[in-house]
Amino acid sequence: MFEIRIHSRGGQGGVTAARLLAMAALHDGKYATACPFYGAERRGAPIVSFVRIDDKPIKVYSQIRQPDMVVVLDTSVMDVVDVLHGLKKGGRIFINSAGKREFAGFECRNVDLTGIALRENLVVSGSPILNTPVLGALASMGIITAESGKRAIREMFSDERNVKAAEAAYKEMSA
Amino acid sequence: MKKIATGNKTVAEAVKQAAPTVVAAYPITPQTEIVEQIAEFVTSGQMPSRYIAVESEHSAMAACIGASITGVRTFTATSSHGLLYMHEMTNWAAGARLPIVMANVNRSLGPGWNIWAEHTDALQERDTGWLQVYVSSVQEAYDATLMAFRIAEHNNVLLPVMVNLDGFLLSHIMQPVDTVELGDFIPAIHLPHAIDPRHPAGYGTLTGPDQQFRFRWDIERSMRDSVKVIEETEKEFARRFGRKYGFTEDYRCEDAEVIVVAMGTLGKEAEVAIDLLRNEGIKAGSMRLRWLRPFPKLNLKGKQVVIIDRDYSFGRGGILATEIMAQTKEEVYSVIAGLGGQEVTYDDIAGFVRTRRMGEEFWFGVNAHV
Numbered sequence: 001m002f003e004i005r006i007h008s009r010g011g012q013g014g015v016t017a018a019r020l021l022a023m024a025a026l027h028d029g030k031y032a033t034a035c036p037f038y039g040a041e042r043r044g045a046p047i048v049s050f051v052r053i054d055d056k057p058i059k060v061y062s063q064i065r066q067p068d069m070v071v072v073l074d075t076s077v078m079d080v081v082d083v084l085h086g087l088k089k090g091g092r093i094f095i096n097s098a099g100k101r102e103f104a105g106f107e108c109r110n111v112d113l114t115g116i117a118l119r120e121n122l123v124v125s126g127s128p129i130l131n132t133p134v135l136g137a138l139a140s141m142g143i144i145t146a147e148s149g150k151r152a153i154r155e156m157f158s159d160e161r162n163v164k165a166a167e168a169a170y171k172e173m174s175a
Numbered sequence: 176m177k178k179i180a181t182g183n184k185t186v187a188e189a190v191k192q193a194a195p196t197v198v199a200a201y202p203i204t205p206q207t208e209i210v211e212q213i214a215e216f217v218t219s220g221q222m223p224s225r226y227i228a229v230e231s232e233h234s235a236m237a238a239c240i241g242a243s244i245t246g247v248r249t250f251t252a253t254s255s256h257g258l259l260y261m262h263e264m265t266n267w268a269a270g271a272r273l274p275i276v277m278a279n280v281n282r283s284l285g286p287g288w289n290i291w292a293e294h295t296d297a298l299q300e301r302d303t304g305w306l307q308v309y310v311s312s313v314q315e316a317y318d319a320t321l322m323a324f325r326i327a328e329h330n331n332v333l334l335p336v337m338v339n340l341d342g343f344l345l346s347h348i349m350q351p352v353d354t355v356e357l358g359d360f361i362p363a364i365h366l367p368h369a370i371d372p373r374h375p376a377g378y379g380t381l382t383g384p385d386q387q388f389r390f391r392w393d394i395e396r397s398m399r400d401s402v403k404v405i406e407e408t409e410k411e412f413a414r415r416f417g418r419k420y421g422f423t424e425d426y427r428c429e430d431a432e433v434i435v436v437a438m439g440t441l442g443k444e445a446e447v448a449i450d451l452l453r454n455e456g457i458k459a460g461s462m463r464l465r466w467l468r469p470f471p472k473l474n475l476k477g478k479q480v481v482i483i484d485r486d487y488s489f490g491r492g493g494i495l496a497t498e499i500m501a502q503t504k505e506e507v508y509s510v511i512a513g514l515g516g517q518e519v520t521y522d523d524i525a526g527f528v529r530t531r532r533m534g535e536e537f538w539f540g541v542n543a544h545v
Contacts (some may be wrong), residue, residue, distance in 0.1 A: 019349050026351050034179070034349040059447050061344045061440040062520035117474045 001054040003064045004143070005085050008073035011043040013131030017073065018049040020135055020152045023066070025053045027148035033058050046077040053143075073098060073113070073130045094137055096130060111137050111172050113165075120165040129165070132157065136166030140173035179354050180477035182313045182345035185277045185352050186252070186338070187212035189320035191222050192357045195276075196247035199227035204290050205342040206254040206280040210218055213250075232257040236264035236275075243273035246369030248324065251275065254342065255282035255296045262300065267395060268335045269304025272368065274327035275335040277305075278320060281439065282342040283515040290339040291516020294438060294486040298467075298494045304394045306336040307467040308402060310423075310441035313350035316340045318418055325441075326407050327360045331400040333366070343438045343516065355416045387525035390488035398469050403465065422471035424463040427453065432459030433528055434475060436499065437483035438464050441513055441524070445483070459528055464495065475503050483524070485513035491535060508532060 004021070008014030015036045036049045049065045069092040072083050083151035084103060087093070091106050098112035116157050117128035135149040146167075180188070190198070200210040215402070216222040225242075229235045232253050239249040242534050253261060258279055268275050279499040283293035297307060306326065310316045316338065317503065323336040340346055354427040368377070382390070391521035407421070426446045428434055435445045442463030452459040480503070484493025491497055513519045517540055527537070535544050 019179060022349055022351075026177065026179055031351060032179070035344075036347060059443050060349075060521060061341075061348070061444050062518055065520075 001052055001058065001060075001067070001156035002143070003067045004053070004071060005064055006049045006051070006067045006071040007077050007081060008047060008049075008075065008130070009077060010045045010047050012073055014047055014049045014073055015128065017071070017131035017134050017155075018051045020131060020149075020156060021138065021144065022053075023155060024135060024139075024144040024148040026050075027046070027151050028145055029058070030055060031057050036141040037063065046081050052096035067091065067095070071134065071138070073134065081146040089151060092141065094134075101119045109141060109173065110139070111169050113137065113169060116165050116168045116172070120161050120168060122161045122165045129162070132164040135168040136169030137173050140170045141168075146170055177487060179349050180313060180352050181208065181349050182279070182316045182340050183208035183347065184212055184319045185313050185407060186340070187216065187321050188354060189317045190250050191216050192354075193248065193250070193276075193321060193324045193361055194222060195224055195250040195324075196228060196240035197225050197249045198251065199229050199235045199241065199242070199249070201229055201232045201235050201252045201253070201257060203232070203254045203257040206252050206257070206278070208346070209252040209280070217475045228243050232260040233264055236261040236268060240264060240268050240271065240273055243268070243275050243366070244271060244370050244490055245372055246364065246366040248328070249273075249275045250277070252278040252280070254280040255284055258296050259284070259293045260299060262303075264394055265305060266302055267334070270390065272333045272364070272394075272397075273335060274324075274333055274364070276320070276323045276338070277335065278316075278338045278340065279518045280342050280346045281339050287515075289357040289515040290342065291330075292439070292485065293343050293390055293514050293516070294339070294484075295494075297337060297339045299336065301328075301468065301494070304334055304398070305468065306334055306398075306405075307339060308346065308465055309438040309442075309467065310462060310465070311440055313345065313348065313352050314418070315420070316345060316350055317354065318412065318420065321355075321357065321360065322408050322412055322420075326401065326404055327459065328361070328364045329401075329408075330367065332397055332404050334394065334397055334401065336337045338517045339439070341439045345385060358415070360412070360415060364396055374518050385443075402471075403467050405409070405469075413435075420465065422466045423473065424465060426463070428459045428460035428462060430458060433460075433479040433531065434480060435481045435483065435528060436460065436464060436473070436495065437461070437485075438467070438495065439485065441483050441485060441519060444519070444521050445524050447521035448528065451521065451525045452528055457528065467498075470498060470502075472504065473499065475499070475505050478505055478535055479508070479509060479531065480505050481508045481528055482509045483527065487511055487514065496536075506533040507531075508528040508534070509536040509537060511536065519537050
């Protein structure tokens with residue numbers, strides 16, 4: 001089982017990212033569950049959501065304590081939350097950031113999803129959309145296939161800019 | 176068709192397919208998404224139902240009763256305090272022999288103000304005459320909701336059915352779900368004692384001591400008959416759609432020396448604990464109780480039984496443990512865990528089995544044996 005924890009802020013689409021990731025995994029022929037952690041959430045507050053992907057049906061409902069991977073959609077949560085908490089030795093990290101970051105003992109990748117969203121004009125109510133381009137980044141890291149990622153995005157959003165942004169993130173990561 | 180959806184949206188999808196004539200409901204966390212989705216289906220013309228927005232859960236059940244007595248299919252959904260607010264009317268629904276279907280998203284009762292999973296809400300409705308089923312996945316929530324209509328409306332039953340799903344753990348989780356082409360799986364409803372509003376008549380006269388017991392006995396007879404109807408319905412569901420269900424879901428029980436009994440998501444997560452214990456050489460199995468009413472005959476002979484209750488009856492004990500101890504003479508270790516959404520992992524469940532103290536009650540988190 002591959003377990004992913006997504007860090008974001010309320011309203012940034014972390015829960016939708018988790019859902020899209022689960023949909024893409026399903027299209028890859030795998031089993032997946034996506035769950036938000038529901039606490040006293042509000043817009044702008046740091047939140048986490050979880051995704052489990054496996055080759056067999058998933059029976060676990062308790063929260064992920066030792067993820068295989070951590071996804072950070074907003075680096076500002078790193079000032080207030082230990083995003084590496086419980087991450088497995090040698091675990092993978094993806095950070096939405098233009099600058100490269102290193103964490104000893106972990107494999108960290110990054111791409112500027114915010115910049116991509118702005119460039120693709122993928123902006124809603126003044127906020128750049130991160131939850132669709134992040135699928136491109138994760139496809140590049142081999143978590144899902146690019147085809148399934150695009151299919152999941154198209155099932156949920158009719159605006160093709162979402163797919164274009166995901167493709168751009170995939171390309172930048174793979175370059 | 177396979178898709179990814181939350182437990183709430185999936186229940187709404189099942190209700191859309193069952194197409195009740197009337198849905199009357201009031202929103203409450205963590206159930207709200209069910210009735211929101213149904214309201215949207217109705218407004219957008221995808222459901223031919225009449226959606227009655229009411230001012231309280233008591234009214235929601237009362238409206239379902241009023242509709243159901245005219246012989247039409249009805250549905251409502253609630254949770255926690257909403258269910259308790261219905262309590263007077265839930266008794267009436269069963270007593271009037273109305274096959275109303277309700278989804279209850281299991282949630283703790285206040286105070287403290289807590290919106291997370293617990294089974295005490297539904298268990299306080301245990302003696303009302305409602306059939307109760309507890310599910311453990313989004314797929315099962317969908318399947319059980321479809322079957323609930325067929326079971327409730329069967330002429331040998333004619334009692335309401337409550338489908339229970341764990342708050343957040345199932346209501347808000349997103350899982351793959353395979354929806355079906357329903358066909359004629361749920362036959363047209365026929366209520367033999369339906370009132371025809373075009374031919375008004377007087378009802379509700381006083382029922383004296385020489386009659387009331389007959390109505391009570393009649394409910395119990397139908398409750399007993401419902402066992403066969405449930406079995407037949409689940410068999411027919413498996414035949415048509417390929418997914419099998421039973422009164423319990425047994426996992427590695429055959430040669431087990433110790434069996435974990437639990438309901439809902441805890442009962443499913445227990446299977447992971449069983450695999451861990453088996454790898455350590457402990458002969459353990461799990462039995463997930465699906466139907467609480469009618470209560471099935473459990474095969475626990477010769478086993479040590481570890482019962483996990485996500486509920487409690489103060490001054491007596493875990494409600495599931497109490498029910499099972501009334502049925503079997505086998506040794507029981509009663510674990511109280513998961514109250515108010517308390518996190519319980521498969522490691523914790525394996526721990527309950529490893530350190531079990533038969534005959535005792537254990538409060539997880541408080542770590543007190545009593």
